[in-house]
Amino acid sequence: MSATEEPAIVVRKVTKTYGSGATAFQALKGVDFEAKRGEFVMICGHSGSGKTTLLSILGCVLNATSGEVRLLGQDLSQPKESELAALRLSHIGFIFQAHNLIASLTAEENISLVLRLRGMGVSEAAAEARRKLAEVGLGEKTASLPRDLSGGQRQRVAIARALAGSPPLILADEPTAALDAQNGLAITETLRQLAKEHGHTVVVVTHDNRIFHLADRIVNIEDGLIQPGDHA
Template sequence: MVFQTGSQRYHVLKQIDLDVFHGDVHLLMGPSGSGKTTLLSILGGILTPTSGTVKILGQDITTLSRQKLSRFRRQHIGFIFQGFNLFPALTAADNVKVAMKLKGIKPHLWDKTAQTLLGHVGLGDKVDHYPHDLSGGQKQRVAIARALVGHPPIIMADEPTAALDSHSGHAVISLLRNLAKEGASTVLMVTHDPRIKDVADRIAYLEDGMLNDH
């Protein structure tokens, strides 16, 4: 991936060769500025690489039109963001329902599905709570429930523990690992948090845009 700024060219990622296996929790680690979030954005179809191909579930997403790529993302990938990205004026359940609307789930299923997903992440008693009434760990669990809408086979998370204390962070990561193992989802996570290395099946280290797989 090359970014052009005026006459300057920045090689953010170089010669990346990465395989992520079905049902694994795979971490992308490395220092700040190493290209982790850029790589995750490319793998999630948010950015298009300058060269190379990205194959997800056998589909080369770099050849898809913008419309088809958007549909592919909605169907197959759940995203979890560092800052939770919840709507402050909506309850936990309504935040999850926004994703249901985007994924084309029929409205008569929304209430029951939101209750089920929030229960699955341990928030069955918080469905009517607003984000300002929830702790950081609980907000991240709402974000995870939202990412699980439609049972996507792939979950991509960008620094999901960055805003959390050690206990909450580990609880969130353990939850993601359980979801991967029970639901046969694949979890690809960008993190610089060394506390969560023990839950990973594989770890890839990025430094200066280059990849070292472990």
């Protein structure tokens, strides 16, 4: 993908309606959002305000109902499924609110699988998986299955998986919710470093006021709309 001058993420007038007819629910009501290369942005807002919906659209997990979405210079307003899949796989690291680890694979295998899907060789993928686990403080748990890890440790495996292979966009949905203060701060500092030292664009959805001070910018979403007056 060619380097472009425009922000890594550009969202214009995006709406998302779940369902149809009498049960239709408009979760996003015309969202404008941007994030520059190397920026570390947090999105906060009450439960049900649309945070996961917006992040899922940025992560190509969900299509917007209307509006414009541009990621890394590529227009995704009318995306083909194959384009979305390719972008998701090689350019986006997504940390889900529910961690979505594969139960039958070890911590290391959960990570190396993604790298193998991107075409990386077996031993290189295993080495990168172990490096990322060490980075999130789980160097001792590479051979553990998810069921043998605590909730916070599972969340850290999911974080390591999203960081593996250094995708340019890193999107995280409540990454610190299951972590104690110390681990939450350590993970957030790792995410910030990726933005500041390596130019990744990092967007984190969070309620966690213990980590707000690490953001370049905090965006507030209420009832499907970004509120004016972003603060740094």
